Amino acid sequence: MQDIGDVAEAFRTARGFGSSPLYSRLLAVVAEDRSLLELAARTRPGQQPTFALFGAVHYLLLAGARDPLAEYYPSVAGAAARPVDGCTGPAFARFCAAYSDPIASLLGTRLVQTNHVQRALVLRLGLALLRRAASAPVCVVEVGCSAGLNLRADRYAYTVGGAPVGDRSSPVQIKVEVPDASLLPDLDRLPEIADAVGIDLAPPDLTDTDDRAWLRALVWPENSHQAAQLQAAMAVVAADTPRVVAGNAIEIGHPVAATLPPGLPRLVVHTATRIHVPAKDRPAFDAAVAAFGADGPLLHLALEDDQLVAPSGRSGFGLSATDARGSRTIAVADGHLAWLEPLPPMNGTPWL
Numbered sequence: 284m285q286d287i288g289d290v291a292e293a294f295r296t297a298r299g300f301g302s303s304p305l306y307s308r309l310l311a312v313v314a315e316d317r318s319l320l321e322l323a324a325r326t327r328p329g330q331q332p333t334f335a336l337f338g339a340v341h342y343l344l345l346a347g348a349r350d351p352l353a354e355y356y357p358s359v360a361g362a363a364a365r366p367v368d369g370c371t372g373p374a375f376a377r378f379c380a381a382y383s384d385p386i387a388s389l390l391g392t393r394l395v396q397t398n399h400v401q402r403a404l405v406l407r408l409g410l411a412l413l414r415r416a417a418s419a420p421v422c423v424v425e426v427g428c429s430a431g432l433n434l435r436a437d438r439y440a441y442t443v444g445g446a447p448v449g450d451r452s453s454p455v456q457i458k459v460e461v462p463d464a465s466l467l468p469d470l471d472r473l474p475e476i477a478d479a480v481g482i483d484l485a486p487p488d489l490t491d492t493d494d495r496a497w498l499r500a501l502v503w504p505e506n507s508h509q510a511a512q513l514q515a516a517m518a519v520v521a522a523d524t525p526r527v528v529a530g531n532a533i534e535i536g537h538p539v540a541a542t543l544p545p546g547l548p549r550l551v552v553h554t555a556t557r558i559h560v561p562a563k564d565r566p567a568f569d570a571a572v573a574a575f576g577a578d579g580p581l582l583h584l585a586l587e588d589d590q591l592v593a594p595s596g597r598s599g600f601g602l603s604a605t606d607a608r609g610s611r612t613i614a615v616a617d618g619h620l621a622w623l624e625p626l627p628p629m630n631g632t633p634w635l
């Protein structure tokens with residue numbers, strides 16, 4: 284159970300929902316409705332109640348709950364979906380009242396685990412930066428990897444700044460708008476991966492129908508391309524799952540680090556993870572990430588909630604890179620990685 288004042292604040296101040304007209308409207312609806320806030324407060328501590336409540340409702344609609352609210356969801360109603368109007372909020376409130384028990388049950392058991400395959404570019408970028416610096420095999424760690432889809436960043440096809448890179452034959456197609464790709468390292472030149480491991484509080488099981496349905500429900504109703512990308516990646520990764528260790532990175536970071544071959548460079552990545560760590564635990568989370576550098580040179584990439592303005596003037600989030608020399612912001616990107624604008628430090632002195 285979360286504090287209701289904090290929950291109201293989360294709905295009032297939520298950012299980054301711009302690509303979902305439906306959720307953008309519902310944020311304001313929930314923020315002003317005491318019953319909806321009480322329901323959203325059933326979200327597990329530390330989890331963002333916005334993503335959690337919207338995910339739970341979407342899950343029930345995708346599972347076939349018959350209700351007029353479904354008419355507003357393109358993921359359910361398709362092209363015939365109703366545009367957001369004055370009846371959307373009341374329909375959402377009625378649905379939540381009618382389905383409060385299953386919604387509360389989902390909120391009490393599920394985590395916000397949106398595995399956005401588009402963000403695999405961050406890991407691939409890290410690999411390419413390491414390869415540019417040295418030819419040694421590397422270890423890869425993703426903290427908060429959800430189902431581990433982005434740990435397979437080397438298996439996907441990308442179009443980055445208009446140029447194809449990666450495994451062109453992959454069913455997983457990732458297109459990222461990059462206005463000036465000249466600052467990027469060669470994304471087709473990757474080091475050998477000596478070991479890859481993910482850490483997650485509760486990794487979804489890609490062989491479990493319900494876990495897959497929850498991951499699908501976390502994709503916003505309008506984002507049909509993201510949903511198709513997710514399904515394709517789940518099929519690729521289910522056929523060859525990476526090593527994913529269940530637990531809190533703060534507690535299991537050190538033991539997992541100890542399993543990596545000593546001396547090899549290690550790339551540690553987290554995207555949209557630290558934002559879901561309770562604020563009081565973030566220093567311990569940061570220390571657990573830094574500890575991966577104890578037995579080998581560390582490059583740490585993070586795309587979280589560092590709000591910045593990109594060179595083109597659009598708002599995004601900073602992509603930070605940290606090694607023994609310190610921390611630099613190497614790009615500003617959209618939170619869903621629809622676009623990425625590299626900054627000059629991307630091309631600076633070799634990493635590590």
Ligand SMILES: C[S@@+](CC[C@H](N)C(=O)[O-])C[C@H]1O[C@@H](n2cnc3c(N)ncnc32)[C@H](O)[C@@H]1O
Pocket residue numbers: 394395396397398399400402426427428429430433482483484485530531532533553554555556559560568
């Ligand atoms: C929003 S998802 C992002 C998943 C993935 N990084 C991506 O960008 O697609 C955040 C993930 O971080 C995990 N997580 C949050 N706090 C964590 C912690 N302290 N230790 C390990 N995993 C954590 C959650 O379980 C969830 O799967």
